[in-house]
Structure formats: C-alpha cells, structure tokens
Amino acid sequence: MQALKQYDGKYWKNLFDSRVGKTTWPYGSGVWSKKEWVLPEIDSDDIVSAFEGNSNLFWAERYGKEYLKMSDLWVKHCGISHTGSFKDLGMTVLVSQVNRLKKMNKPVVGVGCASTGDTSAALSAYCAAAGIPSIVFLPANKISIAQLVQPIANGAFVLSLDTDFDGCMQLIREVTSELPIYLANSLNSLRLEGQKTAAIEILQQFDWEVPDWVIVPGGNLGNIYAFYKGFNMCKELGLVDRLPRLVCAQAANANPLYLYYKSGWKDFKPVRANTTFASAIQIGDPVSIDRAVYALKNCDGIVEEATEEELMDAMAQADSTGMFICPHTGVALTALNKLRNSGVIGKTDRTVVVSTAHGLKFTQSKTDYHSKDIKDMACRLANPPVSVKADFGSVMDVLQKYLLSKVPKY
Numbered sequence: 549m550q551a552l553k554q555y556d557g558k559y560w561k562n563l564f565d566s567r568v569g570k571t572t573w574p575y576g577s578g579v580w581s582k583k584e585w586v587l588p589e590i591d592s593d594d595i596v597s598a599f600e601g602n603s604n605l606f607w608a609e610r611y612g613k614e615y616l617k618m619s620d621l622w623v624k625h626c627g628i629s630h631t632g633s634f635k636d637l638g639m640t641v642l643v644s645q646v647n648r649l650k651k652m653n654k655p656v657v658g659v660g661c662a663s664t665g666d667t668s669a670a671l672s673a674y675c676a677a678a679g680i681p682s683i684v685f686l687p688a689n690k691i692s693i694a695q696l697v698q699p700i701a702n703g704a705f706v707l708s709l710d711t712d713f714d715g716c717m718q719l720i721r722e723v724t725s726e727l728p729i730y731l732a733n734s735l736n737s738l739r740l741e742g743q744k745t746a747a748i749e750i751l752q753q754f755d756w757e758v759p760d761w762v763i764v765p766g767g768n769l770g771n772i773y774a775f776y777k778g779f780n781m782c783k784e785l786g787l788v789d790r791l792p793r794l795v796c797a798q799a800a801n802a803n804p805l806y807l808y809y810k811s812g813w814k815d816f817k818p819v820r821a822n823t824t825f826a827s828a829i830q831i832g833d834p835v836s837i838d839r840a841v842y843a844l845k846n847c848d849g850i851v852e853e854a855t856e857e858e859l860m861d862a863m864a865q866a867d868s869t870g871m872f873i874c875p876h877t878g879v880a881l882t883a884l885n886k887l888r889n890s891g892v893i894g895k896t897d898r899t900v901v902v903s904t905a906h907g908l909k910f911t912q913s914k915t916d917y918h919s920k921d922i923k924d925m926a927c928r929l930a931n932p933p934v935s936v937k938a939d940f941g942s943v944m945d946v947l948q949k950y951l952l953s954k955v956p957k958y
C-alpha cells in the first residue's frame with residue numbers, strides 16, 4: 549500500500565479506465581488491467597489469462613421495480629466468464645504465479661484443490677492452458693453434472709471422494725503438506741487478489757460512484773473478504789471516499805456464518821452442511837471465517853440466510869425477468885428481499901447483487917423446479933411446457949387461452 553500511495557486516486561482511475569476494452573496483453577483482462585494492485589512483479593509473459601473479468605453489471609430494472617419496488621438494482625454477472633463462475637478471477641492469478649514458479653525451477657509438480665464444482669473447473673481450465681497438471685478432490689454426488697464434466701474435459705486428475713466438501717478440504721490440506729502439490733483454494737491469498745478486482749470493476753462501472761449495498765453469497769468465505777479488500781483499497785488509495793455495506797448471504801442448510809453473526813459474533817461453531825440446491829456453498833467449516841468476520845465488521849456488514857424454497861423461488865422469479873441465474877444468486881436475492889421487507893435496504897438505495905455462477909451449470913435444479921418435482925416445495929413459479937396435440941385446432945385453443953390471460957386488465 550505504501551508503494552501504491554505514491555500515486556493519487558485520479559492516476560489509478562485513469563490508468564484502469566484506459567485499459568478497458570483493449571487487447572494489449574495482459575490488460576484486456578479485468579483482473580490484469582489492475583496488475584499493479586494484484587501481482588505487480590510478475591512478467592507479462594508468465595501470465596495465464598483467458599481475459600476474465602469485465603463482466604456485465606446488469607441493471608435489473610424489471611426485477612427491481614416489480615418485485616422489490618426498487619429503482620437502482622444491479623446484478624454483477626461474475627458467472628458469465630471463461631469457466632462460468634467468479635473463480636476465474638482468482639485462478640488466473642494463482643496459476644500465473646505457479647507458472648512463474650515452475651519457470652524458476654521451484655519444486656511444484658501440480659496444483660490441487662478441494663471443490664464444490666467451480667474452483668475445480670477454473671483450476672483445471674487455467675492449468676490445462678498452461679500445461680500444468682491439476683488434481684481435484686470432489687465430494688461424490690454432491691456437485692452438478694455440468695460442473696463435474698469441466699475438470700474431466702480439461703484433463704485434470706479427478707478424485708471423487710465419499711465425503712462432503714469439508715472432508716475434501718481437510719484431505720487436500722493434509723496431502724499438499726506432504727506432496728509437491730500447490731494448494732489452490734482460497735486459503736491462498738493469490739486467489740483473493742484476483743477476486744477483489746470484481747469490487748474495483750463495480751466502482752469503475754458506476755464511474756467511481758460507490759453503491760450503498762453489495763450482496764454476496766458465501767460458502768468458504770474468501771469472496772466476501774475479497775470484495776471488502778477491493779473496496780477498501782479503492783478507499784485507502786483515494787479513488788472513492790467510502791465503503792458500501794456488504795451483505796453475506798448463506799443457505800439456511802449451510803449457515804455457520806449466519807449463526808455466528810446471530811450470536812453477536814460470540815460463538816463460532818462449524819456445522820455439518822446439509823444438502824442444498826445452492827450446492828457450491830454447501831460448506832460447514834469455511835476456511836476464511838476470520839477474514840469474513842473482519843470484512844463484515846469493518847463495513848457495518850450483515851449476514852442473512854435463505855431456505856431452500858426461498859432461494860429457488862427467488863431464482864425462478866429473477867429468471868422470469870430475463871436472467872438465468874444460479875441457485876447461489878437466488879440465496880443473495882432472498883437476502884435482498886428480506887432486507888427490503890424489513891426496511892433495512894431502502895427503495896432508492898443503489899444495490900448490487902453478485903451473481904457468482906452461470907445458470908447453465910445448474911439446469912437440473914431448474915428442471916426439477918419447473919417440473920414441480922421437489923418434495924415439500926410448492927414450486928409456485930413453475931412454468932412447465934404444455935403438451936398439445938399436433939393439430940391446428942388444439943394449438944389455436946391453447947394459444948387463445950394463453951393470450952387472453954395476458955391481455956392487460958384496465
């Protein structure tokens with residue numbers, strides 16, 4: 549920070565803005581356009597990048613107005629990315645550093661992670677691009693097929709383990725302390741250095757105006773800290789004058805941070821995470837718990853939770869307004885809904901919901917919902933296809949009924 553403070557906020561804003569939309573290697577990446585704040589010493593030739601970042605900050609106009617009576621609601625689509633989640637932002641930095649270490653003949657043979665599906669996808673893609681072996685520990689039958697096939701296709705060594713994510717995490721930590729495998733989970737601060745650029749990007753997309761709220765779904769809890777760090781650096785280095793308030797949103801079935809927050813930060817206990825449609829955050833013993841608490845305390849943050857029905861309804865509602873979000877984003881939208889209903893988040897507050905993965909990775913949950921195939925869930929927004937006989941009369945009958953139901957009633 550001392551070195552970066554040699555330049556004022558205006559200098560940094562101009563530098564970062566001047567790199568947007570360019571192809572000059574490596575600055576066309578939303579992460580590497582902030583190279584001086586991320587990993588300044590790395591040679592550009594050692595960087596492994598897929599031009600990640602620069603993701604769409606979507607004005608959720610219809611969703612905001614119709615469902616929340618809000619006029620200034622935005623969704624940061626971090627999942628519209630190379631491997632379909634925000635993990636690309638951190639993985640480009642970590643794999644680039646490993647690439648550099650290997651060139652320096654450091655004893656790193658491969659890179660490994662435990663994963664609920666997105667970290668493993670990003671790790672295997674970036675490692676494959678650089679020709680570095682990747683090893684992934686996955687909890688058997690607990691991640692989506694779309695996520696499972698990503699490391700398989702990218703040539704990773706995939707271990708499917710009969711345990712949950714927390715069990716995989718414990719094992720990879722033990723294994724990486726014995727073998728020359730570099731640990732790629734967010735314990736490693738290189739990951740967070742990349743992920744923090746999403747916060748800087750949000751400010752940049754608002755012409756350096758600070759939003760009032762940023763809502764982030766939380767599991768292993770690296771990302772909530774990364775957002776705090778990005779915003780805080782912009783404040784400390786004079787690009788903006790305040791921090792947004794952060795909200796961390798958890799699934800009620802995997803809510804150790806929420807319970808800790810509700811105890812007044814008195815009593816942290818890991819939990820056994822239960823099955824949730826938000827499977828990438830089915831985590832009971834988050835590795836970055838201390839970082840997350842530090843972040844939330846320093847920005848007057850809040851923690852909320854979402855039940856399975858709430859998160860699935862929120863996802864379906866958002867999808868019906870033209871998005872195609874993942875269940876984790878449904879968790880974040882539920883948190884927003886609750887904070888709007890209680891009046892904590894105001895009508896005109898500028899609010900950003902961070903969408904963390906692409907909905908196409910979670911089509912099974914959407915299919916189950918729209919088929920009303922979920923036990924004990926009303927699936928009240930299900931929109932199943934209508935089976936119709938393939939003749940003109942039958943098609944006309946259903947279409948007329950449908951159109952009548954859509955005629956505005958004045």
Ligand SMILES: Cc1ncc(COP(=O)(O)O)c(C=O)c1O
Binds near residue numbers: 633734766770771904
């Ligand atoms: C799609 C998705 N959303 C949210 C999260 C939560 O991020 P973090 O583990 O950094 O809290 C993860 C991973 O845990 C994820 O894969």
Ligand SMILES: N[C@@H](CCOP(=O)(O)O)C(=O)O
Binds near residue numbers: 666735829
């Ligand atoms: N959701 C993550 C869980 C691991 O988180 P990490 O950020 O510590 O790697 C995943 O996709 O594996």
